Structure formats: C-alpha cells, structure tokens
Amino acid sequence: MIVAxxxxxxxxxxxxxxxxxxxxxxxxxxxxxxxxxxxxxxxxLAALIRLWAKxxxxxxxxxxxxxxxxxxxxxxxxxxxxxxDWEVVVSLACGVGVQCLAExxxxxxxFPGVDxxxxxxxxxxxxxxxxxVGCGECIVxxxxxxxxxxxxxxxxxxxxxxxxxGGRCEVSPETPCVWQLIYERMEELGIGEExxxxxxxxxxxxxxxRMVMEHLRVEKKEP
Amino acid sequence: MxxxxxxxxxxxxxxxxxQDARDYVQLIARGHFEEAFQLVRSKNPFPASCGRxxxxxxxEACRRTAVDEPIAICWLKRFLSDKDFTSSFTIPQRGYxxxxxxxxxxxxGLSAANDLCLLGYRCVIFEELQEPGGMLRVGVPRYRLPRExxxxxxxxxxxxxxxxxxxxxxxxxxxxxxxxxxxxxxVFLAIGSHKPLRLGIPGEDLPGVIPALEFxxxxxxxxxxxxxxxxxxxxxxxxxxxxxxxxxRTGAGxxxxxxxxxxxxxxxxxxxxxEAEEEGINFILLAAPVEVLGKNxxxxxxxxxxxxxxxDTGGRRRPVPLPGSEFALAVDNVLVAVGQSPxxxxxxxxxxxxxxxxxxxxxxxxxxxxxxxVFAGGDAIALxxxxxxxxxxxxxxxxxxxxxxxxxxxxSPVALEPIEELSPAKTSLIKREVRQRMPMLxxxxxxxxFNEVELGFPEEQAVREARRCxxxxxxxxxxxxxxxACLTCVRVCPYDVxxxxxxGKRAEIGSDCQSCGVCAVECPxxxxxxxxxxxxxGEKTLExxxxxxxxxxxxxxxxxxxxxxxxxxxxxxAVAQELRRNGVRAVEVSCISKLxxxxxxxxxxxxxxxxxxxxxxxxxxxxxxxxxxxKRRLDHTARLLETMGVERQRLxxxxxxxxxxxxxxxxxxxxxxxxLGPVFQTNK
Ligand SMILES: Cc1cc2nc3c(=O)[nH]c(=O)nc-3n(C[C@H](O)[C@H](O)[C@H](O)COP(=O)(O)OP(=O)(O)OC[C@H]3O[C@@H](n4cnc5c(N)ncnc54)[C@H](O)[C@@H]3O)c2cc1C
Ligand code: SF4
Ligand code: SF4
Ligand code: SF4
Ligand code: SF4
Numbered sequence: 042m043i044v045a046x047x048x049x050x051x052x053x054x055x056x057x058x059x060x061x062x063x064x065x066x067x068x069x070x071x072x073x074x075x076x077x078x079x080x081x082x083x084x085x086l087a088a089l090i091r092l093w094a095k096x097x098x099x100x101x102x103x104x105x106x107x108x109x110x111x112x113x114x115x116x117x118x119x120x121x122x123x124x125x126d127w128e129v130v131v132s133l134a135c136g137v138g139v140q141c142l143a144e145x146x147x148x149x150x151x152f153p154g155v156d157x158x159x160x161x162x163x164x165x166x167x168x169x170x171x172x173x174v175g176c177g178e179c180i181v182x183x184x185x186x187x188x189x190x191x192x193x194x195x196x197x198x199x200x201x202x203x204x205x206x207g208g209r210c211e212v213s214p215e216t217p218c219v220w221q222l223i224y225e226r227m228e229e230l231g232i233g234e235e236x237x238x239x240x241x242x243x244x245x246x247x248x249x250x251r252m253v254m255e256h257l258r259v260e261k262k263e264p
Numbered sequence: 265m266x267x268x269x270x271x272x273x274x275x276x277x278x279x280x281x282x283q284d285a286r287d288y289v290q291l292i293a294r295g296h297f298e299e300a301f302q303l304v305r306s307k308n309p310f311p312a313s314c315g316r317x318x319x320x321x322x323x324e325a326c327r328r329t330a331v332d333e334p335i336a337i338c339w340l341k342r343f344l345s346d347k348d349f350t351s352s353f354t355i356p357q358r359g360y361x362x363x364x365x366x367x368x369x370x371x372x373g374l375s376a377a378n379d380l381c382l383l384g385y386r387c388v389i390f391e392e393l394q395e396p397g398g399m400l401r402v403g404v405p406r407y408r409l410p411r412e413x414x415x416x417x418x419x420x421x422x423x424x425x426x427x428x429x430x431x432x433x434x435x436x437x438x439x440x441x442x443x444x445x446x447x448x449x450x451v452f453l454a455i456g457s458h459k460p461l462r463l464g465i466p467g468e469d470l471p472g473v474i475p476a477l478e479f480x481x482x483x484x485x486x487x488x489x490x491x492x493x494x495x496x497x498x499x500x501x502x503x504x505x506x507x508x509x510x511x512x513r514t515g516a517g518x519x520x521x522x523x524x525x526x527x528x529x530x531x532x533x534x535x536x537x538x539e540a541e542e543e544g545i546n547f548i549l550l551a552a553p554v555e556v557l558g559k560n561x562x563x564x565x566x567x568x569x570x571x572x573x574x575x576d577t578g579g580r581r582r583p584v585p586l587p588g589s590e591f592a593l594a595v596d597n598v599l600v601a602v603g604q605s606p607x608x609x610x611x612x613x614x615x616x617x618x619x620x621x622x623x624x625x626x627x628x629x630x631x632x633x634x635x636x637x638v639f640a641g642g643d644a645i646a647l648x649x650x651x652x653x654x655x656x657x658x659x660x661x662x663x664x665x666x667x668x669x670x671x672x673x674x675x676s677p678v679a680l681e682p683i684e685e686l687s688p689a690k691t692s693l694i695k696r697e698v699r700q701r702m703p704m705l706x707x708x709x710x711x712x713x714f715n716e717v718e719l720g721f722p723e724e725q726a727v728r729e730a731r732r733c734x735x736x737x738x739x740x741x742x743x744x745x746x747x748x749a750c751l752t753c754v755r756v757c758p759y760d761v762x763x764x765x766x767x768g769k770r771a772e773i774g775s776d777c778q779s780c781g782v783c784a785v786e787c788p789x790x791x792x793x794x795x796x797x798x799x800x801x802g803e804k805t806l807e808x809x810x811x812x813x814x815x816x817x818x819x820x821x822x823x824x825x826x827x828x829x830x831x832x833x834x835x836x837x838a839v840a841q842e843l844r845r846n847g848v849r850a851v852e853v854s855c856i857s858k859l860x861x862x863x864x865x866x867x868x869x870x871x872x873x874x875x876x877x878x879x880x881x882x883x884x885x886x887x888x889x890x891x892x893x894x895k896r897r898l899d900h901t902a903r904l905l906e907t908m909g910v911e912r913q914r915l916x917x918x919x920x921x922x923x924x925x926x927x928x929x930x931x932x933x934x935x936x937x938x939x940l941g942p943v944f945q946t947n948k
Contacts, residue, residue: 079748
C-alpha cells in the first residue's frame with residue numbers, strides 16, 4: 042500500500058496563505074489505512090488551518106471533504122458541484138490522487154498536503170517499510186522473495202556490495218542488507234546455486250509506465 | 265448507518281421497571297447529578313425508597329461481578345435522592361375526563377397514580393390508614409427507610425395531582441358499587457397483603473406471640489409494645505430480619521432468628537443480613553418451631569432440627585424434620601414473620617377471583633382481574649413481593665388502564681434481552697477496583713434507636729463507585745459504510761475487542777467493549793462512535809461552556825481557560841471548586857483518552873487562551889491505557905500548535921492529585937498563561 046508523510050504545517054501555510062477559500066480533502070484509500078489522510082486527519086488539519094487563520098486575522102473559509110478514493114474518476118466527479126466554492130484544495134491523498142484532482146479540475150489550485158514516500162507494508166502498528174518500487178518487471182521469484190531494487194540502497198541487481206557489514210547495510214545500520222537476506226533464503230530453499238549467474242540490468246527506459254486491461258475496457262454506446 | 269445493537273446491559277434488563285441503571289451511573293461518573301436524578305425519576309417514582317431497600321436485581325446481574333464486585337447501583341440511586349432535586353414533569357394541559365380509583369396508597373397504588381396523572385387522568389387514592397406509604401410506612405422500619413425519605417418520594421408523587429383520601433377502607437366505608445356510582449371508570453386494587461399467616465402450632469395464641477406486621481404497625485405508630493429480654497423470630501425473609509432488628513431496638517437483649525433452611529436460602533437481602541449479624545442477632549438455621557411453650561404467657565419455644573431434602577416444584581430443596589432432634593429455647597416473646605396474604609373481605613364480596621395461595625388472580629400482561637373494570641397489582645397479586653415489583657405493577661397497570669379507557673388493545677412493552685456475558689478472557693484485562701463501602705453508624709449506638717444505619721455516599725465516593733461501571737452495551741460501534749478495514753482499532757484497543765469480520769471487510773466491535781474511546785479517536789475514517797447517549801467526547805459540552813460565560817473585560821485581560829476534566833481517581837468536588845474559583849471553564853469527560861486532537865484545536869478556535877487536561881497520572885487510568893493515549897495526543901497537538909506560534913504552556917496536562925499540588929500547579933499555570941496574553945492579538 043502507498044505510504045505518505047504529512048507535510049509540516051509550515052509548508053502548508055506557505056501554500057495557502059494567499060487564499061480565502063480552502064478545502065482539505067482526505068482520501069478513503071491507502072492514506073486512510075495509514076492514518077495519514079483519512080477523514081479524521083482532514084478534520085484535524087482543517088481545524089488547525091482555521092485556528093491559524095484566525096490568529097493571523099485572515100478571513101478564510103475552510104471546508105473538509107473526504108473522497109472514497111481520489112484516484113478514481115467517478116469519486117472525483119462527486120464533488121464537481123462544489124469545486125467552484127474553493128480556490129485551493131489541499132489533498133491528503135498520495136501523489137496519484139493529487140494529480141487526478143488537478144487534472145480533472147484545472148481551475149482550482151491543488152496542493153499536496155502529504156509527501157508520498159513509498160509502497161510499503163506494515164511491519165508493526167505505526168511502522169511501515171518500503172517493499173516495492175513498481176519497476177514494471179518483477180524479479181523477486183529469482184531472489185528468494187526479496188526485492189533488491191526496492192530494498193537495496195544501491196538498487197543492485199547483483200549483490201551484495203562491499204558495504205554489507207554483519208548483515209546490515211552500510212548506508213543505514215537499521216536496514217538489513219537485502220542481498221544477505223536473499224542468499225540466506227535461497228540457501229535455505231536449497232537453490233543457492235541459482236544465484237551464480239549474472240543478472241542483466243533492468244530496462245528503465247519506458248517511463249511513465251502505462252497499462253491497458255483490454256478485458257476491462259467498456260464502451261457504452263447507444264445501440 | 266450503525267450496526268444493530270444486540271441486547272441491553274443486564275442491570276437494565278434484570279430490573280422489573282428496566283431502570284436505566286447504567287445510564288444514571290454513567291452520568292454520576294461524569295458529575296452530572298441532576299440529569300441522573302431526572303433519568304431515575306422518569307421511570308421510578310420512589311428513588312429515595314428504592315435507593316435504600318430495593319432488592320437489587322440489577323446488582324445480581326451486574327457484569328462487573330465477573331471482575332470483582334457489582335456496582336453499588338442502589339446506593340448510587342440513594343446518593344441522587346439525597347440531593348435536593350425535584351422531578352420536572354409536565355402534566356398534559358388537557359387531560360381525559362375519566363376518573364380512576366386506586367385502592368391502597370402503597371408503592372403499587374402510588375406508582376399507578378403517578379403514571380395516570382402524567383397520562384392526564386384524574387385519580388383518587390383510597391387508603392385505610394391515616395397516612396400513605398403502605399408497607400413502606402408500617403412495615404419497613406425507619407432505621408432502613410427513614411420517614412423523611414419516604415415522605416419525600418410520596419410528596420413528589422402527590423404533587424402531580426392525585427387526590428388522597430385517607431382512613432377510608434374500601435369494602436367497608438365505601439364499596440366498589442359506590443365507586444361505580446361516583447363515576448369512576450376503572451379501579452386499581454393495590455391493597456397489599458396484610459393478613460399474617462399463622463404458624464399452625466400449639467400455643468400460638470398465647471399472649472406474647474405477635475405477628476410481625478402487627479408488631480411493626482404498633483412500633484411505627486409510636487409507643488409500640490415493649491418486648492421481653494429474650495425474643496425468638498420465626499421466618500427468613502426481610503420481614504423476619506426487620507422484626508429481629510426492631511426487637512433489639514425496642515428492649516430485647518437476646519434475639520434469635522429461626523429459619524428452616526440455610527443461610528444461602530434466606531429470601532432476604534445480603535446487606536441487611538450482614539447488618540443484622542453485626543448487631544448480634546443469633547441465627548438458628550435449619551430449624552423449625554413445633555410448639556410455643558407457656559401457660560398464660562410465652563415461656564419458650566420448642567423447635568426441631570431440619571435437613572434439606574428433595575427439591576420441590578419451585579426448585580428449592582424442601583426442609584424435612586430430623587426425628588428426635590427437638591430442643592427448647594427459653595424466650596419471652598415470639599415474633600411470627602412467615603408471610604402474609606391479602607384480606608379477602610373486599611374481594612370475596614365483589615366476585616374477584618383469588619388463587620389457591622390467596623392472592624388476587626390477574627392476567628399478568630394486562631393486570632386485569634376477572635372483573636372487567638378492576639385491575640390489581642403489587643403484593644396483592646404476588647405474595648412476598650418487593651417494592652420494585654410493586655412499582656412495576658403500578659406502572660404497567662397505569663398503561664393498561666389507559667388502553668382500556670381509550671378502547672385500545674394493550675400493547676405490553678417489549679421485554680429487553682441482556683447482552684452477552686463478559687468473556688472470561690477479558691476479565692483479567694479489566695482493572696480491579698474495590699466496591700465502595702457504605703459508611704454506617706457504629707453498632708453500639710445504632711441498636712439503641714431507629715436512626716438510619718446506612719449514612720449514604722459522599723460525592724467523592726459516589727463518583728468513584730460510578731466510575732467502576734463497565735458501561736455495558738453502550739460501547740463502540742462501527743459504521744460499516746465508513747470503515748476501511750485499516751486495522752487501527754484492532755491494534756489500538758487495550759482490551760483486544762475489535763475484530764475484522766469474516767471475509768476481512770469491516771471491523772466489528774463486540775459486547776466486551778469497555779467504552780474507553782481509544783479506537784473512536786484513532787479511527788482514521790471516523791467510522792467509530794460510542795453508543796452511550798451521554799458521551800459527546802467533550803465536544804458538545806465544550807461548545808456550551810464556551811458559549812456560556814461572559815466575554816472578557818475590556819480594560820483588564822483575563823485569559824479564557826478551558827479544562828477537560830476526568831473525574832476518575834480524584835476528589836471531584838474539590839477539583840471542580842478550585843477550577844471554578846479560578847474562572848476555568850470545565851468540560852467533564854469520562855476519561856481523557858476520549859479527547860481528539862482536533863477538539864483541543866477547536867477549543868482554541870472558539871476563543872480559549874489555554875487548554876488544560878486534568879486527568880489521571882501515568883498508570884492511574886481506569887482503562888489503564890488512557891493516560892498514555894491522552895498524553896501522546898496532547899504532545900502531538902502541542903507540537904503542531906507550536907509551529908504556528910502557540911506556546912507550549914497553553915496546552916497542558918495537570919494531575920488532580922495530590923490535591924495540594926494540584927492547587928499549586930494550577931495557580932502557577934494560571935499566572936504563566938496570563939503573562940502570555942491572548943491567543944488572538946486584536947491588533948493583527
Ligand atoms: C418488614 C418488611 C420489610 C420489607 N423489606 C423490603 C425490602 O427490603 N425490599 C423490598 O423491596 N421490599 C420489602 N418489603 C416488601 C414491600 O414493602 C412490599 O412488597 C411493598 O410495599 C408492596 O407494595 P403494595 O403497594 O403492593 O402494598 P402495600 O405496601 O402493602 O400497600 C397496600 C396499601 O393498601 C392499603 N389497603 C389495604 N386494603 C385496603 C382497603 N380495603 N381500602 C383502602 N386501603 C387498603 C394498606 O393500608 C396499604 O397502605 C418489606 C415488607 C415488610 C413488611
Ligand atoms: S489516491 Fe492514492 S492514497 Fe488514495 S486510494 Fe488512490 S492510491 Fe491510495
Ligand atoms: S457494569 Fe455498569 S452497565 Fe454493566 S451491568 Fe454493571 S452497572 Fe450495568
Ligand atoms: S479503525 Fe476505523 S476504519 Fe480502521 S478498521 Fe477500525 S473501524 Fe475500520
Ligand atoms: S472503545 Fe476502547 S474497549 Fe471499546 S473497542 Fe474501542 S478501544 Fe476497545
């Protein structure tokens with residue numbers, strides 16, 4: 042799931058200080074599950090903005106809305122009657138959601154309220170860790186179920202590097218060296234020798250990625 | 265959309281009048297005493313009496329028993345009734361034309377009158393004795409139910425408009441036919457059962473053998489009989505206990521109570537039994553009298569030992585005499601308290617059907633007798649009844665009479681089902697908290713007079729006791745349309761209650777919820793609310809306190825300070841007084857873990873210059889985890905506020921104990937806050 046981090050209030054202030062009509066928009070998807078951008082957080086941020094505006098003697102109308110998911114056209118459309126009331130939308134969705142809003146409503150300024158950080162998993166309550174970069178060519182089948190692209194500081198396809206120290210990564214000792222993990226797991230599975238060859242570099246040429254699901258494409262035309 | 269509530273708290277379902285035990289206890293826990301009183305009074309016309317002598321089926325059913333001891337629900341009601349609140353009812357301006365006659369001014373009759381007046385009927389209560397109250401006045405002794413308390417209840421009922429005609433015995437001074445002629449359209453017979461049952465043994469008619477009811481009546485009307493030094497009481501119910509304790513107070517030195525079953529089987533209240541034990545009543549159990557000894561006066565009582573045999577039809581084990589085990593007691597009086605039945609005169613003459621045991625027969629649903637316009641209830645239909653049952657009958661009869669007079673079919677109220685029992689796995693997670701003990705008169709002075717033995721809870725004790733309540737059935741509930749199955753509630757709940765339902769789609773919160781509110785605050789989707797209708801997580805109360813007080817003076821700056829106060833583990837009246845003295849606006853919450861960060865922010869937005877959180881210390885929370893959650897949210901909010909220049913001192917936690925320290929820290933903080941000046945500078 043997508044993980045994001047709230048922007049500091051300092052940053053948000055800078056984005057909105059010139060405006061009078063502000064909406065704070067939560068997303069019911071990933072950022073809700075991560076307690077970063079759900080209805081509750083939208084409410085909290087809106088309260089903070091109102092207080093700040095009052096202290097600054099600014100006249101500001103702050104609205105809070107939460108969409109089921111900000112990355113789906115139908116949900117984004119559900120606010121089309123109301124967007125006219127706002128000059129600015131501070132979106133608490135991930136970068137995808139922010140852009141979807143911006144594209145659909147070109148007349149409103151859409152600002153991110155969070156910094157989207159990675160796709161990751163919950164390790165324990167309140168601790169998330171990156172696991173995937175969305176490279177477009179999944180290789181974890183060859184690497185014991187660990188992704189070297191996402192989890193190696195140097196994105197090495199043929200590790201470990203010389204900086205692997207006692208199973209830890211030299212870049213940050215909190216990070217386990219993923220190549221160490223890969224070797225251990227493959228040995229355990231009895232297929233260590235599969236790592237012997239050299240893996241070719243990944244093809245990073247086609248960006249942005251695009252995907253078509255032919256069977257889901259619907260054309261509804263009048264008969 | 266809310267998930268369906270399955271069942272109600274057992275304290276509520278077990279009560280014959282479905283008194284809102286949980287809810288008034290919760291209101292006391294928040295310090296909202298008047299509201300709690302009105303809630304009690306809305307279902308119970310006898311709060312002062314019930315708060316003292318009720319048989320407490322609620323406490324028997326209380327789920328807290330699985331953890332330690334039941335909530336002292338009854339004593340909490342008494343606490344409310346001891347305060348000077350009066351009921352606030354509005355009587356319909358335009359009532360009905362029909363008049364209803366009520367025979368007997370005991371609790372059943374008075375309760376029916378109470379409700380009929382509220383429905384808009386004119387009622388006349390006929391009472392044989394000089395004063396109303398029934399057994400509560402001429403039976404239950406004053407050391408358990410002082411007359412002033414009873415009078416308070418009755419005055420309150422009569423203030424609703426019923427007319428009381430005393431010293432009129434229906435069936436003798438006036439007949440049912442007369443009532444019909446006087447244009448009464450319905451009658452409620454609430455005549456109690458005042459005819460004592462006899463022992464049926466030789467010597468019973470000797471002078472000195474006194475039926476308990478006669479004994480009480482004489483004592484309560486003043487100048488009653490003095491008993492001899494040694495008294496035997498026969499019976500095992502409340503009446504027997506009261507006879508024994510009253511004998512002690514009217515001159516006896518040695519009182520024995522003879523009961524044919526064991527201690528466990530005694531059909532009386534445990535508290536009363538313990539008090540009697542303390543007072544030195546000698547319990548002779550598993551024994552029955554066979555003959556009163558003496559010639560012209562009582563000299564002794566011959567008894568026989570009993571043993572418990574096969575269960576009878578009612579499921580209770582039948583006592584059987586042990587041959588050859590007879591023994592004699594030397595006594596001067598024998599008080600007989602083995603039950604009573606209604607006086608049949610009035611009934612027989614009017615063709616009212618009587619059961620084999622001598623009680624009036626009614627349809628239990630409608631309280632209607634075999635005579636179409638005559639209803640009956642209370643001890644007259646249920647021998648050996650209780651106060652609360654009499655109230656329940658009176659209230660049901662009022663509704664039924666209303667339907668009858670309006671020509672409608674009576675719709676009996678739906679019986680409430682209790683929620684599931686607390687699962688054993690949770691009991692160990694719930695903090696042990698001892699039940700508050702009732703302050704009592706010391707034994708030596710109390711057996712010399714009829715002063716009330718139980719003294720009542722002071723406010724601090726009442727709130728402490730109320731805070732033990734688990735708020736059963738009023739906990740968290742998930743709105744499935746909002747829930748994102750994020751697992752937050754599952755992870756944060758201190759009691760491991762929420763679960764993601766099968767299929768992994770939505771969270772569900774079962775009846776083990778303790779209403780701590782942690783999940784409701786943490787749920788990012790705002791999908792969780794608390795069912796408790798008095799729980800506003802501080803929000804509404806905040807609005808009202810911010811609206812209430814006058815704006816600040818023009819010339820001199822006085823900061824507006826809001827304090828969110830949890831009543832747990834503190835001395836609430838002292839805390840409240842100190843806050844008031846300092847001009848702080850208090851918002852009572854039942855645990856500071858129920859406060860949302862945005863509520864703090866909103867307090868500032870509404871004009872607070874500082875926000876205080878007055879609540880437990882680390883580890884001191886009723887929910888254990890509450891303090892830590894509150895502190896974390898407070899720090900989080902304070903940091904956010906700092907980024908916009910709101911000083912840290914404006915959002916503070918203060919412990920209410922020790923009291924002296926609290927006073928000092930509060931004073932210092934007030935000074936500090938004052939120096940900071942207003943949050944909103946007007947020149948900006
Ligand atoms: C000693 C004792 C202790 C008790 N302790 C407890 C206790 O701890 N807890 C508890 O819950 N219950 C207790 N009870 C029981 C409780 O008092 C009764 O269940 C309750 O009072 C029954 O109410 P009632 O209105 O049906 O009858 P009563 O209270 O008996 O009232 C009936 C009224 O009708 C009047 N009356 C009778 N016939 C006529 C007539 N023909 N015309 C006019 N008026 C008439 C009577 O004078 C009386 O005032 C106790 C009872 C006794 C005797
Ligand atoms: S907008 Fe982003 S955060 Fe919201 S559901 Fe879509 S991907 Fe998840
Ligand atoms: S704990 Fe409270 S709500 Fe639960 S049964 Fe006891 S009094 Fe009622
Ligand atoms: S915290 Fe809220 S959204 Fe998350 S699973 Fe629980 S109820 Fe659902
Ligand atoms: S209110 Fe408290 S006890 Fe109840 S489910 Fe939520 S966290 Fe658990």
